[in-house]
Amino acid sequence: MQLFPCPFCGPRDESEFHYGGHAGNARPDGAGMPAEGWAGYLYLRPNPKGTAREIWVHMNCGEFFVMERDTVSHTVLSVTTLGGEHAA
Amino acid sequence: MTRTYSALSLFKEGLAGQTGWQPAWRSPEPKPSYDAIVIGGGGHGLATAYYLARNHNISRVAVLEKGWIGGGNTGRNTTVVRSNYYYPESVELYGLAHRLYEGLSKDLNYNVMLSQRGMVNVCHSTAEMEVGARTVNAMQINGIDAELFSPDDVRRVAPIYNFSANARFPVFGGVWQGRAGTARHDAVAWGYARAASRLGVDIIQNCEITDFMIEGGRCRGVQTSRGAIRAERIGMAVAGHSSHLAAKAGFRLPINSYALQACVSEPVKPILDTVLSSPANGVYVSQSDKGEIVIGGGLDRIPSYAQRGNLPTLEGVIAGLLEMFPIFGQLKLMRQWAGIVDVVPDSSPIIGESPLPNLFLNCGWGTGGFKAIPAGGTLLAQLLATGKHNDISRPFDLDRFATGRLIDEAAGSGIAH
Numbered sequence: 001m002q003l004f005p006c007p008f009c010g011p012r013d014e015s016e017f018h019y020g021g022h023a024g025n026a027r028p029d030g031a032g033m034p035a036e037g038w039a040g041y042l043y044l045r046p047n048p049k050g051t052a053r054e055i056w057v058h059m060n061c062g063e064f065f066v067m068e069r070d071t072v073s074h075t076v077l078s079v080t081t082l083g084g085e086h087a088a
Numbered sequence: 089m090t091r092t093y094s095a096l097s098l099f100k101e102g103l104a105g106q107t108g109w110q111p112a113w114r115s116p117e118p119k120p121s122y123d124a125i126v127i128g129g130g131g132h133g134l135a136t137a138y139y140l141a142r143n144h145n146i147s148r149v150a151v152l153e154k155g156w157i158g159g160g161n162t163g164r165n166t167t168v169v170r171s172n173y174y175y176p177e178s179v180e181l182y183g184l185a186h187r188l189y190e191g192l193s194k195d196l197n198y199n200v201m202l203s204q205r206g207m208v209n210v211c212h213s214t215a216e217m218e219v220g221a222r223t224v225n226a227m228q229i230n231g232i233d234a235e236l237f238s239p240d241d242v243r244r245v246a247p248i249y250n251f252s253a254n255a256r257f258p259v260f261g262g263v264w265q266g267r268a269g270t271a272r273h274d275a276v277a278w279g280y281a282r283a284a285s286r287l288g289v290d291i292i293q294n295c296e297i298t299d300f301m302i303e304g305g306r307c308r309g310v311q312t313s314r315g316a317i318r319a320e321r322i323g324m325a326v327a328g329h330s331s332h333l334a335a336k337a338g339f340r341l342p343i344n345s346y347a348l349q350a351c352v353s354e355p356v357k358p359i360l361d362t363v364l365s366s367p368a369n370g371v372y373v374s375q376s377d378k379g380e381i382v383i384g385g386g387l388d389r390i391p392s393y394a395q396r397g398n399l400p401t402l403e404g405v406i407a408g409l410l411e412m413f414p415i416f417g418q419l420k421l422m423r424q425w426a427g428i429v430d431v432v433p434d435s436s437p438i439i440g441e442s443p444l445p446n447l448f449l450n451c452g453w454g455t456g457g458f459k460a461i462p463a464g465g466t467l468l469a470q471l472l473a474t475g476k477h478n479d480i481s482r483p484f485d486l487d488r489f490a491t492g493r494l495i496d497e498a499a500g501s502g503i504a505h
């Protein structure tokens with residue numbers, strides 16, 4: 001069992017967390033956006049091999065945060081609350 | 089020199105002291121250029137090369153594999169072959185694959201050990217039975233064999249299942265496909281490799297693609313760990329590594345890579361002669377010809393490129409297995425492993441030209457592309473040979489994500505993603 005650091009609760013079992021998508025995928029301004037633009041936002045993913053910046057939620061406390069992680073070694077590099085405060 | 093496999097050649101080689109066998113495929117040095125390159129020596133890549141040579145007479149073809157052929161998901165999968173899908177587009181695709189599988193051992197002169205032992209998806213509630221009936225109706229309308237099973241039918245094909253009154257998920261019935269079954273995964277890779285090699289295809293292992301040659305906005309070749317290789321038509325069938333190579337080609341795909349695990353027990357005497365899946369327990373099982381119980385479940389929930397798998401998922405699968413088959417509590421697990429699968433939002437594959445002209449895609453098979461290998465190969469070969477879609481591959485083009493014409497088999501046929 002891997003431990004993930006929740007910025008609010010500290011280290012907890014991986015099974016308490018849920019993956020929410022890659023970080024920085026901002027919803028585009030809808031006006032005049034062609035279908036391809038929407039497809040990019042909705043479906044296209046960087047899916048990197050190596051360092052990834054991802055949104056996760058700790059389901060127990062409800063905290064959403066950014067986790068920087070290595071997708072090959074599964075090492076956690078950093079976690080940041082979405083409010084911008086640093087922890088763990 | 090023995091070239092064709094048969095009972096007679098086996099007998100003759102026995103008399104000749106087994107001296108006439110040749111390696112199943114040649115391992116030549118890469119040439120500087122080919123008519124077509126296929127990236128990835130899994131089932132889909134090898135089948136593509138074979139059908140390029142056989143169906144389209146294009147045999148100046150190289151399959152470039154970074155490790156050994158079949159070392160990716162093709163050699164890691166639980167080998168279930170079925171076509172119990174919901175939407176007509178999927179029925180065409182997986183139906184083609186299923187029919188080709190039925191003739192594959194003959195076609196390749198290589199025994200892929202297709203065993204059509206049937207598969208039952210167990211339903212555990214009235215609601216699941218209603219969805220099961222809908223699936224069976226859809227399959228029958230689309231001309232695919234399917235039957236709605238009663239609890240007694242399930243008991244007939246899997247008497248060792250847990251039918252006790254206090255089971256966590258009681259049996260209400262099931263969805264049966266009699267033509268479903270298993271095949272030998274390595275044999276599919278090796279059989280296609282041998283048949284392709286005999287038609288002139290170069291199978292090149294330990295050859296990793298590190299970059300694309302892009303000239304005038306088109307893909308003109310690849311950089312590899314064994315030098316630059318040129319071609320005007322390039323096909324890519326690298327499963328969980330599709331996004332990684334797409335980034336080098338300058339585009340993104342609607343794919344997330346996850347680990348999918350499986351495990352096998354020690355070999356035991358024959359006890360389960362069908363494939364059985366229980367979505368509620370999150371587990372599916374079959375028994376291999378060697379006697380191992382082959383156990384699979386759902387995805388690890390953490391995006392990953394580690395071919396390893398995490399313990400919580402494995403524990404959940406084993407817990408489900410013991411709920412389904414208390415008798416298996418005595419089994420010893422022999423091996424556990426994972427493959428990196430390419431998961432697409434609508435759980436359907438992507439077949440078509442990529443945003444980089446001359447580069448064609450065959451990916452997004454996720455947790456279920458072994459059963460599709462003959463079709464994936466046929467369709468990518470046609471794209472590479474003619475530049476045009478077959479009617480069967482057209483709906484699976486990347487453009488469906490912009491047009492919104494998704495083929496959502498996760499909802500349609502209840503795929504466990």
Ligand SMILES: Cc1cc2nc3c(=O)[nH]c(=O)nc-3n(C[C@H](O)[C@H](O)[C@H](O)COP(=O)(O)OP(=O)(O)OC[C@H]3O[C@@H](n4cnc5c(N)ncnc54)[C@H](O)[C@@H]3O)c2cc1C
Pocket residue numbers: 127128129130131132133152153154155156157158159160161162163164165166167168169295296297298325326327328329333348349350384425426427428429450451453454455456457458459460
């Ligand atoms: C545990 C598990 C169970 C499964 N069970 C089933 C099942 O029961 N039924 C079913 O139908 N499907 C199943 N699947 C899915 C199935 O295995 C895959 O969809 C299918 O094998 C994909 O075949 P492929 O040829 O596309 O990919 P792969 O077999 O993965 O081949 C891709 C190849 O590309 C190579 N490659 C990657 N990057 C590069 C590079 N840069 N240069 C050169 N080569 C590269 C890899 O080394 C690999 O050999 C399962 C998968 C797993 C992991």
Ligand SMILES: [Zn+2]
Pocket residue numbers: 006007008009010058060061062063
């Ligand atoms: Zn928390």
